[in-house]
Amino acid sequence: MTAPTTTAPSRKGGRWIEQWDPEDEGFWKQTGWHIARRNLAFSVLSEHIGFSVWTLWSVLVLFMGPEYGIDAAGKFFLVSMATLVGAVVRVPYTFAVARFGGRNWTVVAASLLLLPTGAAFWVMEPGTSYTTFLLCALLTGVGGGNFASSMTNINGFFPLRRKGWALGLNAGGGNIGVPVVQLIGLAVIGAAGGPRLLLGIYLPLVVLSAVCAFLFMDNLAPVRGDTGAVKEAVRDPHTWIMAFLYLGSFGSFIGYSFAFGLVLQTQFGRTPLQAASITFIGPLLGSLIRPVGGALADRFGGARITLGNFVAMGAATAVILVASVRESLTLFTAAFIALFVLTGLGNGSTYKMIPGIFQAKALAQGLGGEEAAAYGRRLSGAAMGLIGAVGALGGLGINMAFRQSFQAVGSGTAAFVAFLVCYAACFAVTWAVYLRRVTPRPTGPADAEPAPRRSFAQV
Template sequence: MAKPWISDWRPDDPAFWRERGRKVARRNLVFSIFAEHLGFTLWTVWSIVAVQLGSYEFSTDQLFWIVALPNLVGSALRIPYTFAPARFGGRNFTVVSALLLLVPAVLLAIAVGDPATPYWMFLVIAATAGLGGGNFASSMANITYFYPQDRQGAALGLNAAGGNIGVSSVQLVMPLVIGAFGLAAAGLFWIPFVLAAAIGAYFFMDNLTSAKASPADQLKVAGRAQTWIMSVLYIGTFGSFIGYSTAFPLLIKSQFPEQASLVGLAFIGPLLGSMIRPVGGWLSDRLGGARVTLFNFAAMAGAAALVWQGLSQHVFALFFCAYMLLVATTGIGNGSTYRMIPAIFRAKAVAGIAPGTDAHEAAAAVGKRDASAAIGIISAIGAFGGFFINRGFGSSIAATGGAGAALASFAAFYVVCAVITWACYLRTAGSVPSLAAARV
């Protein structure tokens, strides 16, 4: 028997939230995090598998292509994935998207199980891991509807962090699993967890009628300037997180071959970036997302310069610590930029409408729906940063033997992002009027 959709959902009503809303929202958040976490593990599993492909004699640049392709495919899938919860229901689509993770898990085992598997087949099979990357957009778009405006920063931060930490999980667990059971286990290991996530979503998550919207209505946000401005900023935050996290094992192995035994420490970076992400949302709830984002981009540029110094001086300790700082700042930026999105679209929707009126409440609902749609587009465009970073490292190493040129380009981009943040959301003259009064 199909589970009924929830038609009465008013999270911004304090009484409703206290008596009913909080419990339902938390239950959906827990199972959303579980499914999204597995999406990230399958999405990024090749960051560890690629390091173990020594017997295939692929070049460093070829290996970076294997790691980069899941990022490319996952980024593209985020656009349709973000519209799916509103079309099919958050619970329903979480079940489907979880079961689709069986595809990359099984195909990975097939690829590494045959020593004659050609390089092009590795590329095709690695690309299917992009199915896990789409889960983030659908999960975040869905959870947006469950929480009131003043709690979305923390809720979205926890949801995203629970998913992001999947990068760390795979980099911590997979070397142990591969060492004990062989390379094929890197795919097969996740199958029972994927099935558990699908079953949990089916029985414990909910569909909201208030989240219903047609793709055509949702795509209207693609015509908003704010959608594209935030997409650029998200390339700098989340794109950097996923790019640096997946590139780290190969970067250690290629730039510090004498320290190859320390590749197992790579999990610390994405763990740190994931755990600190809610802090970015928490700070933004109190200080404003734009302020936090501005200072964070400045810190990212400085951290990238320090990583460059560690590589140029060939000092592993400096390189490793600077890299940890860099990934940590991407985590803070992930939280702060995601907090900006609902604030921006709500401010635009209710501009000029008297608070406390029915018209204001209706406009706020439209703003929440627009923010949910924008999240998918922004997360899709932003995730392409993971592809660019891996390809940047691969191309830089192939052309110069080192990653310095790539890091210099990344640092320059963060400076550009800081300027955009200031000009669009903090500068008094010329800033968007309806956003100036909002804690963006």
């Protein structure tokens, strides 16, 4: 039976869809797919610009030569503070979708990007105090919040069987904002332009994303005002387990995105143009591969893909360690780019696990059909913001680790040792919680041996 849907401007805020059932095949083919695809497209645009603004300082620090009077440790601290705010604001941004509606909040979130972009445009010149630069870097953190609200919103539009693909595409399209701003920065540096030119390019793009969200996106009434879901998600241990795993994958992606150019400049003596000509490659490939990670998780199970991915991330980090000790720029760069690709795969597979875990819990509790699917959407939507916030804090940890490593030993080698330990811990947690064979207690005759089963193996 096809569920009815209406898009009506009657509510305050406009464009509300009152009924939504993507798990209904008839509804999905006739109506749902077209609406979901349109919202996904403009969600990607808004999130893309948000990521670009969030990571502006990964490019702006490349412009900051000796005349700015800021050393490498000071630059790492600047990008760390942008990462920190981007992580913290993800929590309220997630709640904002349920409070105001996905479309309405996307308009607000996109418009807020004018503040950090305009502020940086105003102060970006030698002689500006470090405190002023730090405040501007903190402001760019609002761009990091766009990810949480966008993912929470899009999660509600798609059925479980398409979530890996949809969330991967949404996040991947947003993540590409990182290499795009770095590519534009490379072009500006290559053309001997200043940082204000880069910022001036983004101001109209911010306006464009806000206008498109206002004109073409919708709010889903069924996800509004469900504060109980947030409380349940906070109490559920799987929220925090997945947050730890996402810290290992996305925390690595965003942390390395901010730090890669600075590491090349500081450890290998690259010029701004040389660093910028390489920096964008890793984030670009990591962003493009994220939907592939989601699609692989749809087919083989997110837990399996995530487990293998952490093994590969550990191997790539070991190669980076060798290259760092030997001071081999070629090997270091190749391994670092490979690590970026793996972070993208892991981002896609871990996010696919989230709705699958909560739906599996619903089925285990005796729920079925649309009831189980609705439970999964409800809890996973609330959990995603918390998981995304903790994951982004991994980026803060990476940049602070680099800052300490360069201060202590003059290279990033010590930091990479810490990252290798983190990936080993992520591997162990993934296996122990989601893939370890569990033998249930026998309920039949005493001589009957229960067959072992995997816990959440298909999520």
